[in-house]
Amino acid sequence: MGSTTHRHEYDVCIVGAGAAGLTAAIFAATCGGNPRRKRPRIVLLEGAPRVGAKILVSGGGRCNVTHREVSERDYWGGPRTIIRNVLRSFPVEQTLRWMHELGVELVLEPTGKYFPKSGQAREVLEALLRRMATLGVELRTNWRVQRIERRADGWFVVQRRGDASEIYAQRLILATGGMALPKSGSDGAGYEWARAFGHTIHKPLPALVPLVLERGAEVGGRFEEFSGLSADARLVLRDDSGKALAETQGPVLFTHFGISGPATLDLSRHVVAYRDRTGTRVALVELGHRDLPTLESAIAMLQAAARESPKRSLGHVLAGLYPERFARALAGELGPRVVSQLTREERRHVAQLLTALPLRVIGDRGFSFAETTAGGVDLREIDWRTMESRMVPGLHFCGEILDVDGRIGGFNFQWAWASGFLAGRGAVA
Numbered sequence: 110m111g112s113t114t115h116r117h118e119y120d121v122c123i124v125g126a127g128a129a130g131l132t133a134a135i136f137a138a139t140c141g142g143n144p145r146r147k148r149p150r151i152v153l154l155e156g157a158p159r160v161g162a163k164i165l166v167s168g169g170g171r172c173n174v175t176h177r178e179v180s181e182r183d184y185w186g187g188p189r190t191i192i193r194n195v196l197r198s199f200p201v202e203q204t205l206r207w208m209h210e211l212g213v214e215l216v217l218e219p220t221g222k223y224f225p226k227s228g229q230a231r232e233v234l235e236a237l238l239r240r241m242a243t244l245g246v247e248l249r250t251n252w253r254v255q256r257i258e259r260r261a262d263g264w265f266v267v268q269r270r271g272d273a274s275e276i277y278a279q280r281l282i283l284a285t286g287g288m289a290l291p292k293s294g295s296d297g298a299g300y301e302w303a304r305a306f307g308h309t310i311h312k313p314l315p316a317l318v319p320l321v322l323e324r325g326a327e328v329g330g331r332f333e334e335f336s337g338l339s340a341d342a343r344l345v346l347r348d349d350s351g352k353a354l355a356e357t358q359g360p361v362l363f364t365h366f367g368i369s370g371p372a373t374l375d376l377s378r379h380v381v382a383y384r385d386r387t388g389t390r391v392a393l394v395e396l397g398h399r400d401l402p403t404l405e406s407a408i409a410m411l412q413a414a415a416r417e418s419p420k421r422s423l424g425h426v427l428a429g430l431y432p433e434r435f436a437r438a439l440a441g442e443l444g445p446r447v448v449s450q451l452t453r454e455e456r457r458h459v460a461q462l463l464t465a466l467p468l469r470v471i472g473d474r475g476f477s478f479a480e481t482t483a484g485g486v487d488l489r490e491i492d493w494r495t496m497e498s499r500m501v502p503g504l505h506f507c508g509e510i511l512d513v514d515g516r517i518g519g520f521n522f523q524w525a526w527a528s529g530f531l532a533g534r535g536a537v538a
Contacts, residue, residue, distance in 0.1 A: 115274045119150045119247075121536045122267055122278035124254055125299065126155035127163055128522055129508025130284030131237045132529025137282075137537050138244035149537050151246045152276060154267065155294070156253040161234040162293035163286070167480075167522070168222075172230030174213075175204045175526070176519040177221040183520045185378060186311070186512040187488025192524075194493045199527035207526070211236040222519050257281070257302045259501060280503045280536040282496075284529065287482025287509040288313050295476075299510045300485065306501045309487040314385055316378035316514045317480035317521075321472035322367035323391060328438050329468045335363035338432045343402065344376045345395045345465070346383060355379035358399050363435070368468065374517045378483045381473050391471055397464040398430055407460035411448060419449035423459065430463070439463070481521050485512040495535025496528055507532035 121137050123130050134153045140146035164172055176183075179201050181193035205223070208215055213236045214226040225232045241248065255270035259281075267276040285299025300310045324330050342361045346354045355376060362370035380392050401407040414426045424444035427436035437444055439462050443455060451459070476482070486506055490499050498504040507528035515521045 115272075116277055117152070117275070118277045119152045120278065121149055121151045121280045121282065122265065122276050123151070123153045123282040123284055124257075124267065125284035125286055125508070125510075126153050126160035126248065126250075127284060127286050127508060128161070128525035129286075129529040129532070130155075130282070131161065131241060132526050133282050133284055133505075133507050133533035133536070134241050134246045135237065135244060136530050136533030138241070138246050138533075140537050146537070148245060152278070153241070153246055153248050154252040154254065154276070155248070155250045157294035158251055160238070160248070160250060163290060163295075164234045165230050166290070166293070167230060168224060168519075170230050171224045171228050172233045173519040173522065174208060174215060174223045174225070174233060175201050175523045176223065177201065177217060179520060179523050184513055184515045184524065186483065186485070186514055191488045191491075191493050192513060195496075195527050195531060196523065198493075199530040201523065204523060204526050208233075208236075211240055220518065254298065254302075257305075259306070259504070263503065265503065280505065282505040282507060282532050282536055283510055284506075284508045284532070285510050287485060288476045289315065289317075289479040289482045289509070291476055295482075295509075303486050303506070303510065306498065306504060308490055308498065308500060311484040311487060311512045312385070313482050313484040314378070314381045315473055315476050315479035316381065316483040317374040317517055318377045318381065318476075318478055319364065319369035319474045320367050320373055320377055320380060320394075320470050321474065323469040323471045325469070327467065328441075328462065329396070329466050331438060332363050332367055332468075333365055334438065335432070335435050336365045338363050338435055339370060340396075340431050340435060341399045342372060343397045343399050344372050345397070346376060346379050347393050347395065348383070348387075349389070354383060361396065366474070367470070371517050374480065377473060378514055380470055382483060384470070391469045394468045394470050395465040396468055397466065400430075401460075401463050404457075404460050404464050407463040408456055410463075411451070411456050411460060415449035415451070419447065421448050422446060423448045423451065427459075427463075439466070480517065481514050482509055483512075483514045485510050488512055492535075494531065495538060496532035497535055505532040505536050 181189040215223045216226045253270040256268040265281040286295040288297040345356045357372045357375040359372035360370045424440045496505045
């Protein structure tokens with residue numbers, strides 16, 4: 110005997126219960142804010158046993174909800190005009206009001222990041238789940254999707270892996286995320302479904318990911334000696350001709366494999382994309398002190414130190430800029446020398462190390478250690494007002510599945526809230 114197909118019908122089916130999917134479910138259930146509309150039947154499908162895994166681990170378990178200042182310049186991927194329109198539809202101020210309505214009190218840190226006052230990411234997740242339950246959204250976990258198709262009559266059919274269960278929906282929202290942090294359930298399946306519907310997928314690559322450096326005798330290749338040290342620095346990615354391709358500033362953390370920390374993570378999407386695009390084995394990244402933007406400024410600093418403290422050693426001067434172990438390595442054999450006795454050539458050599466220390470990047474830590482994904486569904490194939498496909502009526506997208514990735518600091522969550530809001534509202538328009 111053949112198995113019986115179990116058909117369940119809904120107005121809206123959302124695949125993926127991360128930040129964007131949860132947001133889309135909530136705003137779809139509220140009919141986009143129209144109280145006169147009949148509440149739609151909505152189901153949210155999640156392949157993992159529990160929802161919101163990335164919310165729980167984000168921000169060191171605190172959940173960096175958003176940032177004080179957000180603009181399209183904080184993102185890469187698709188056209189920035191489209192990104193700007195999405196962000197302006199649900200700006201930071203609206204996120205703050207919404208979190209307040211959900212019962213989550215946020216605090217602003219000096220870095221511009223907003224976190225729950227409780228310091229617990231779980232508070233954000235539980236608030237979203239409570240609101241969703243209050244609105245009558247049906248949540249199904251352990252519901253791994255095998256196949257998605259759109260019938261001639263316009264219904265979307267979502268088939269479960271391993272049994273005969275089928276979801277029929279008039280509208281479908283893909284909020285499946287990217288490929289970052291695969292242990293959370295992000296396996297890239299959403300890209301294949303989008304491609305099957307005719308959408309262009311820009312190659313997914315790790316973003317906000319630590320970088321692996323080549324070992325060597327020079328200071329930049331001896332990073333293991335400085336493992337655990339953090340320096341406030343500037344990083345510049347250069348191509349083979351020496352042209353600057355990208356620049357970031359902030360803390361750089363030395364590790365046993367290379368570098369991490371905020372400035373590294375922000376630069377990583379550019380480094381990974383450059384290596385992938387050119388096929389080069391080594392990408393050159395220069396590390397410089399944040400307060401010494403040019404060679405001339407570093408030379409001037411050394412000259413000022415010689416005038417003001419002529420008997421200080423170079424090692425002591427550099428220890429005022431960087432952690433001692435790193436400063437000692439930069440100074441090298443010149444470390445014990447009195448700074449006022451350095452020759453012009455020696456000052457220039459030290460200044461070059463302070464402004465453009467070469468780091469040879471030979472890889473990254475991959476999707477398992479990436480915080481987000483670069484690449485995804487082409488934004489130009491989406492109507493940003495509703496996040497609906499321009500190719501398949503009734504198909505919507507939101508979150509990381511799209512070709513948008515932001516800086517570290519709450520920017521990717523802001524994209525999730527904003528795109529989820531538009532997709533949820535658009536699906537019931």
